[in-house]
Amino acid sequence: MRSPDVLRARQSLAPYARPAVAVDLVILTLVEGALHVLLIRRGESPFEGRLALPGGFLRVGDGQEDQGEDLDLAAARELQEETGLASEDVLLEQFATFGRPGRDPRMRVLSVAYYALVRPELALRVRAGGDAAETRWEPVAELDGHSLAFDHGHILQVALARMREKLDTSALAFSLVPERFTIPELRTVFSAVKGEPQDPGNFRRKVKRLVEDGVLEPAPGVRRTASKPAALYRFRAS
Amino acid sequence: MRSPDVLRARQSLAPYARPAVAVDLVILTLVEGALHVLLIRRGESPFEGRLALPGGFLRVGDGQEDQGEDLDLAAARELQEETGLASEDVLLEQFATFGRPGRDPRMRVLSVAYYALVRPELALRVRAGGDAAETRWEPVAELDGHSLAFDHGHILQVALARMREKLDTSALAFSLVPERFTIPELRTVFSAVKGEPQDPGNFRRKVKRLVEDGVLEPAPGVRRTASKPAALYRFRAS
DNA sequence: GCAATAGTGTCTTTAAGACACTATCAT
DNA sequence: ATGATAGTGTCTTAAAGACACTATTGC
Numbered sequence: 001m002r003s004p005d006v007l008r009a010r011q012s013l014a015p016y017a018r019p020a021v022a023v024d025l026v027i028l029t030l031v032e033g034a035l036h037v038l039l040i041r042r043g044e045s046p047f048e049g050r051l052a053l054p055g056g057f058l059r060v061g062d063g064q065e066d067q068g069e070d071l072d073l074a075a076a077r078e079l080q081e082e083t084g085l086a087s088e089d090v091l092l093e094q095f096a097t098f099g100r101p102g103r104d105p106r107m108r109v110l111s112v113a114y115y116a117l118v119r120p121e122l123a124l125r126v127r128a129g130g131d132a133a134e135t136r137w138e139p140v141a142e143l144d145g146h147s148l149a150f151d152h153g154h155i156l157q158v159a160l161a162r163m164r165e166k167l168d169t170s171a172l173a174f175s176l177v178p179e180r181f182t183i184p185e186l187r188t189v190f191s192a193v194k195g196e197p198q199d200p201g202n203f204r205r206k207v208k209r210l211v212e213d214g215v216l217e218p219a220p221g222v223r224r225t226a227s228k229p230a231a232l233y234r235f236r237a238s
Numbered sequence: 239m240r241s242p243d244v245l246r247a248r249q250s251l252a253p254y255a256r257p258a259v260a261v262d263l264v265i266l267t268l269v270e271g272a273l274h275v276l277l278i279r280r281g282e283s284p285f286e287g288r289l290a291l292p293g294g295f296l297r298v299g300d301g302q303e304d305q306g307e308d309l310d311l312a313a314a315r316e317l318q319e320e321t322g323l324a325s326e327d328v329l330l331e332q333f334a335t336f337g338r339p340g341r342d343p344r345m346r347v348l349s350v351a352y353y354a355l356v357r358p359e360l361a362l363r364v365r366a367g368g369d370a371a372e373t374r375w376e377p378v379a380e381l382d383g384h385s386l387a388f389d390h391g392h393i394l395q396v397a398l399a400r401m402r403e404k405l406d407t408s409a410l411a412f413s414l415v416p417e418r419f420t421i422p423e424l425r426t427v428f429s430a431v432k433g434e435p436q437d438p439g440n441f442r443r444k445v446k447r448l449v450e451d452g453v454l455e456p457a458p459g460v461r462r463t464a465s466k467p468a469a470l471y472r473f474r475a476s
Numbered sequence: 477g478c479a480a481t482a483g484t485g486t487c488t489t490t491a492a493g494a495c496a497c498t499a500t501c502a503t
Numbered sequence: 504a505t506g507a508t509a510g511t512g513t514c515t516t517a518a519a520g521a522c523a524c525t526a527t528t529g530c
Binding site: 016017018019020021057058059060061062063064067068069070071094096097098099100101102105106107108110112165169 | 254255256257258259295296297298299300301302305306307308309332334335336337338339340343344345346348350403407
């Protein structure tokens, strides 16, 4: 075996072959109380005709001066290209990088994966279904993991697992409701992400604590519903 | 702006320039109750003479048939090369990927970062300080973030933040104590990672719950200490 | 009026935090 | 015996869960 020093020398002088690097997006929103993910029908091989996560290759410059775009910027650019949404309106967060050899049969490709949480009102604006590229919202719960192209089913599962971890300890949930939202709306998000219904009374108590702690604040107006109108709240950036 | 379809076509036919991809390791252990990270004194430009995280380039094959090594395997290989430790004896987990343009002045380099948690008994075996490459354990608390090469100070901070998040909700802590450990030993891990002392009585209660829940089990023997010997426990893989 | 759901209140259990106290070792 | 620390017990508070109940709307 070569010693580490020899390895290091070889690397700086004559680098190994490089992998292609893609940035893939798990774009999620809530439609009628259920998590939906934005998928694209692939029009070319491999996995032609299969659904896949939107994404694209990282732009790398051609030298020391121009080294290309940041990963977060690449994710924002892809989001814009695929949905027309600006990254300021969406929670966009890197969560893992996937690189198993063979995951793309053509060549070695690493995928730096981001999840993007889109408010329901913005999700409506996404050109879905009408495009040539055939972009569409698919309900996460009804997806067969094996139906997605590449390892995208796995990537989706990892994204969901991470979101479940962070749901209670971050501001993540507030990115899946309108900017001004009701407590029941927020409860729907928790129910959908956790996959089990949340008790209305207990959930309300939890949200009320957030208000007392200054995380949320009451917002003017009410939301008209099928029954009793509900009070509005908003997230305090502070 | 080019349409997405045109972009996709260009990419598959003539891929953009590719970044170099490194796998860097935040190798941590506990020495005398304090978190220590394994660092290497760089012997070459850039950042010659500065301390850096150990790591190396991902091995990518040269075609469709040989696509090279998996990311996890690359991390395990680097760990073995730098410390002599086998990945089975260490908790090795990817936590983020860093790719800011300019982070390496020579060229565009992505770094897929892993943390590696090493039991104190194994840490002693690591050839530290005696090598030509000058590998050494540095106390995390005393490190000036700006003293590390590249963005490695930042990478270290992200690793620690992630560990703090997962400490209470994963088996992470059990990888920083001997396979058979005492409650005070485990408490030291929590104190070091959280950065604040843990109450002995309350902490013991928490561990006892883990025993009742079958996460831990009593182990034979006792640990002799400077005072009263302590009972041993072990993590139940199950 | 009635269905639906926003919103309130209560009781119980669990866990965290503060902290006093006892037990058992090495020296 | 004494210092150190393993280990126990108690009191308080915060939060989760189960669940009964009231209030206000659209229809």
